Amino acid sequence: MTEDQIIAYVDGELGPIEALRFERAMEADAALAAAVGRHRALRDRVASHFAPIAAEPVPARLAAMVDPSSNVVAFPARPRRWFDAGGRYAAIAATLVAGLVLGQVLPRGPAAPIGERNGAIMAQGGLAAALDRDLAAAPENGAYRIGVSFVSRDRRYCRTFSGNAGAGLGCHGPEGWALVRFVAGSGSEEQGAYRQAGSASADVLEAAQAMMAGDPLDADAERRARDSGWRLR
Amino acid sequence: MSSHRVAWDETGEIIRFILKAVDGTELRTSDVTEFERALLDLLPRLRRFARALALDAADADDLCQIALERALKAEAQWEKGSRLDSWMYRIMRNCWIDEVRARKRRSETFVAEEEGLAVGEADDRRIEARVELGHVDRAMAALPPEQREVIALILVEGLAYREAAELLDLPMGTITSRLVRGRQALLEMLGEAA
Numbered sequence: 001m002t003e004d005q006i007i008a009y010v011d012g013e014l015g016p017i018e019a020l021r022f023e024r025a026m027e028a029d030a031a032l033a034a035a036v037g038r039h040r041a042l043r044d045r046v047a048s049h050f051a052p053i054a055a056e057p058v059p060a061r062l063a064a065m066v067d068p069s070s071n072v073v074a075f076p077a078r079p080r081r082w083f084d085a086g087g088r089y090a091a092i093a094a095t096l097v098a099g100l101v102l103g104q105v106l107p108r109g110p111a112a113p114i115g116e117r118n119g120a121i122m123a124q125g126g127l128a129a130a131l132d133r134d135l136a137a138a139p140e141n142g143a144y145r146i147g148v149s150f151v152s153r154d155r156r157y158c159r160t161f162s163g164n165a166g167a168g169l170g171c172h173g174p175e176g177w178a179l180v181r182f183v184a185g186s187g188s189e190e191q192g193a194y195r196q197a198g199s200a201s202a203d204v205l206e207a208a209q210a211m212m213a214g215d216p217l218d219a220d221a222e223r224r225a226r227d228s229g230w231r232l233r
Numbered sequence: 234m235s236s237h238r239v240a241w242d243e244t245g246e247i248i249r250f251i252l253k254a255v256d257g258t259e260l261r262t263s264d265v266t267e268f269e270r271a272l273l274d275l276l277p278r279l280r281r282f283a284r285a286l287a288l289d290a291a292d293a294d295d296l297c298q299i300a301l302e303r304a305l306k307a308e309a310q311w312e313k314g315s316r317l318d319s320w321m322y323r324i325m326r327n328c329w330i331d332e333v334r335a336r337k338r339r340s341e342t343f344v345a346e347e348e349g350l351a352v353g354e355a356d357d358r359r360i361e362a363r364v365e366l367g368h369v370d371r372a373m374a375a376l377p378p379e380q381r382e383v384i385a386l387i388l389v390e391g392l393a394y395r396e397a398a399e400l401l402d403l404p405m406g407t408i409t410s411r412l413v414r415g416r417q418a419l420l421e422m423l424g425e426a427a
Contacts, residue, residue, distance in 0.1 A: 003413050003417070004409055004410075004413055007409075007412060007413060007416055008394075008409070011387065011394070013393065013394050038420060039416065039420075042388075042416060042419055042420055042423065043388050045369060045423065046369055046373075046384065046388045046389060046419065047388055047389055047391070049369040049370075050281050050284055050285050050369075050389045051281070053277075053280055053281040053284045053293075054277040054278050054280065054281040055277070056277070056280070058273075058276045058277060058280065059294055061294075061298070062276060062280070062294065062297055062298060062301065063273065063276060065298065065301045065302070065305065066269045066272045066273050066276070066301065066305070067269055067273060
C-alpha cells in the first residue's frame with residue numbers, strides 16, 4: 001500500500017470495495033496498521049486542535065459586519081447589547097431570545113400558544129383553554145400550570161401560567177386573554193439547557209405583583225371568577 | 234434604541250409581540266437577507282478555517298474581516314442555492330494568499346540577504362517567537378502555504394478531496410500529493426505520538 005492509499009483510507013476517500021481490500025491488507029500487515037494509526041492520530045490531533053475555535057462566540061466586530069445587530073445570533077448566551085440598549089423590555093426580549101436561541105422555537109400557526117389579534121398578543125389554543133378553565137387549586141394534567149390569579153389595578157382578572165413553551169401573565173378582556181408578559185422556554189425544570197431562563201417565573205411574578213390590586217385570589221374567589229367567565233362585576 | 238433588527242424571523246416575530254404588548258412599541262423586524270443570515274451561520278467555521286491558515290488568533294480574525302468585506306461586496310456573484318461555504322472558503326483562501334504574498338514581498342524588501350527564504354519558514358520564524366502557540370500551530374506554520382491550505386480544508390474543515398480540488402481549481406492528483414507531503418511533514422514535526 002502506498003502512502004496515498006493509507007491517507008485516502010484514513011480520510012474515508014476509498015470506495016467501499018477498495019476500503020474492504022485495504023482492511024484485509026491491514027489485518028495481515030502490522031506495519032500498515034501502525035501507519036494507519038499514526039495518520040489517524042495526526043488527523044484527530046489537527047482537527048481537535050482547531051475545533052474549539054468554531055465553538056467560540058464570534059467577535060462582535062465580525063458579526064456586526066454582516067448584521068449590525070447580530071449579536072443575538074453571535075452571542076447566544078450573552079445578548080448583551082439588548083440589555084444595554086434599553087430598559088426593561090430589552091431585558092424581557094433578551095431573556096426570550098436566550099430561550100429561543102438555545103434551541104427552542106415556539107410553534108406558530110393556529111396550534112401555537114400565542115398569536116396576534118388586532119395588534120395584541122393573545123393566548124390561544126391550549127393556553128387559552130387552560131387560562132379559561134384551570135384552577136390553581138385543582139391543577140389539570142395539561143401543558144400549562146396556572147399560578148396566581150388576581151385583579152389588576154385596571155380592573156381585569158389576570159393569571160400567571162407556566163408550561164414547557166414558557167411562562168407568562170395574561171389578563172382577560174372582551175377578546176380573550178391578552179398576554180402582558182411571556183418568557184419562552186422556562187416552564188419545565190428538567191430542561192437543563194433552559195435553566196438559565198429559570199428566572200422567568202420570578203420575572204413573571206414580579207410583573208404580576210406590580211399590576212396587582214390587593215391580594216391574589218384565594219381558591220374560592222378563583223373558582224367564582226372562573227364561573228363568572230372572568231368578568232368583573 | 235435606534236434599530237432592533239433581529240436576524241431570526243421567529244425570534245423577531247415574538248419579540249415584536251412582546252414589545253407591542255408591554256410598551257406599544259413596534260419592532261422593526263429583520264431586513265437581514267438570506268445571504269447575510271447564511272453568512273452569519275457560517276462565521277464560526279470561517280474563523281476556524283482562518284485560524285488554520287493564519288495560525289495567530291488576531292491575524293486570523295483580521296483575515297476573516299478582509300474575507301467578509303470581499304464577500305459582502307461580491308454578494309451578487311454568489312449563485313443563490315449554491316454552496317455558500319465553498320464560496321466563502323475560496324474567498325478567504327484567496328485573501329490569505331494575497332496576504333502571504335504581500336508579506337513575502339515585504340520580507341524580501343527589508344531582508345534582502347534572506348532571499349530564497351520560503352514563505353512557510355518566514356511565517357514559522359515569526360510565529361516561533363510567540364511561545365503561547367501550541368505544537369500543532371508551529372508545525373502548521375512550518376508548512377508551505379500550498380500544503381497548509383490543503384491540510385486546513387481536508388483535516389480541519391473536513392472537506393472531501395474532490396471538494397478541495399474544485400475549490401482550489403487543482404487536479405485531484407495535486408491535492409493528494411500536497412496532502413501526503415503536508416501530512417508527512419506534520420508527522421515528522423509532531424513526532425510518532427501525533
